[in-house]
Amino acid sequence: NVSDAKERKVWFNGTMIPSGEATVPILTHSLQYGSGIFEGIRCYEGDGSSNIFRLKEHVARFLMTAKMYGLNLGYDAPEISRAIVETVKVNNLRSCYIRPFAFVDDDAISLGVGKKKVSTTVSVIPYDSIFGSKKSAGIRCKVSSWRRINSNILPIQAKASGNYINSIIAANEASATGFDEAILLSEGGYLAEGTGENIFIVKDGTILTPGKDSDILLGITRESIIDISRDLGYSVIERRLHRDELYTADEVFLAGTAAEVTPVVNVDGLVVGDGKVGRITSSISDMYYGIVTAKEKKYSKWLTPVK
Numbered sequence: 001n002v003s004d005a006k007e008r009k010v011w012f013n014g015t016m017i018p019s020g021e022a023t024v025p026i027l028t029h030s031l032q033y034g035s036g037i038f039e040g041i042r043c044y045e046g047d048g049s050s051n052i053f054r055l056k057e058h059v060a061r062f063l064m065t066a067k068m069y070g071l072n073l074g075y076d077a078p079e080i081s082r083a084i085v086e087t088v089k090v091n092n093l094r095s096c097y098i099r100p101f102a103f104v105d106d107d108a109i110s111l112g113v114g115k116k117k118v119s120t121t122v123s124v125i126p127y128d129s130i131f132g133s134k135k136s137a138g139i140r141c142k143v144s145s146w147r148r149i150n151s152n153i154l155p156i157q158a159k160a161s162g163n164y165i166n167s168i169i170a171a172n173e174a175s176a177t178g179f180d181e182a183i184l185l186s187e188g189g190y191l192a193e194g195t196g197e198n199i200f201i202v203k204d205g206t207i208l209t210p211g212k213d214s215d216i217l218l219g220i221t222r223e224s225i226i227d228i229s230r231d232l233g234y235s236v237i238e239r240r241l242h243r244d245e246l247y248t249a250d251e252v253f254l255a256g257t258a259a260e261v262t263p264v265v266n267v268d269g270l271v272v273g274d275g276k277v278g279r280i281t282s283s284i285s286d287m288y289y290g291i292v293t294a295k296e297k298k299y300s301k302w303l304t305p306v307k
């Protein structure tokens with residue numbers, strides 16, 4: 001409820017404050033221009049603890065994004081990691097979504113970040129799936145009429161607020177036309193990804209996913225899914241994928257921190273496979289949940305316990 005949400009603690013430049021007090025003036029540079037940077041991380045309950053999934057990789061990407069966009073946070077990776085663990089702990093949430101966010105905390109009208117003040121924050125929220133109740137039976141996607149941004153336009157490995165305007169306009173189009181999610185093509189017309197998830201297809205028992213040359217954000221979940229799939233004995237190929245391969249796939253799924261493993265059962269009105277969640281998708285999804293909830297000891301290196 002709202003009052004609880006307001007009481008939740010936010011780590012703000014080194015101090016814990018109630019989230020209701022974590023506010024900014026309207027002219028804040030990052031609010032006006034999209035110069036904020038963020039991460040999306042999850043924490044799951046399991047094995048008598050709460051465990052943050054792939055914290056190191058997320059913190060490294062956060063600092064890489066800061067560098068690309070010229071934001072000097074003044075905190076190193078261990079300090080950001082400690083802030084994240086501390087925020088989860090102080091809010092007493094066993095499983096949650098974690099949102100580190102840094103922004104240009106200055107009301108100047110000029111664009112360049114230069115020496116403007118930067119503030120760094122960590123928020124946590126209880127969170128189920130980005131696709132809610134639709135997720136388990138699979139979602140319906142639309143190939144967007146918008147193209148995914150490419151690295152001639154913006155640094156596409158960076159998670160900066162402004163980058164997401166591309167995803168927002170594609171998501172708006174998908175929902176306005178009755179779909180759950182958009183799939184964007186690269187500038188070259190190959191499959192790229194969802195608005196905040198990477199895409200995988202299954203054909204004749206082989207798993208295929210676009211690679212770096214398809215202008216994708218190389219997601220941490222994507223990398224994890226590739227490892228898991230190979231461990232499960234599947235062959236995984238990273239290559240450029242044509243739009244028709246999406247329509248004729250046996251199975252399609254999306255993968256990302258917020259989406260976890262989300263099956264796709266329909267694309268542009270065409271039924272994927274038999275229209276049900278596929279066998280390989282299910283096996284990968286089951287393994288993924290086993291790992292994040294600390295049941296699969298082999299992958300415990302991916303978990304940071306919050307004691």
Ligand code: PMP
Nearest residue numbers: 196197198217219220221256257
């Ligand atoms: N693509 C985009 C555009 C994203 O925003 C995200 C979410 N960070 C992903 C893919 C998935 O990345 P990850 O698995 O690291 O969350």
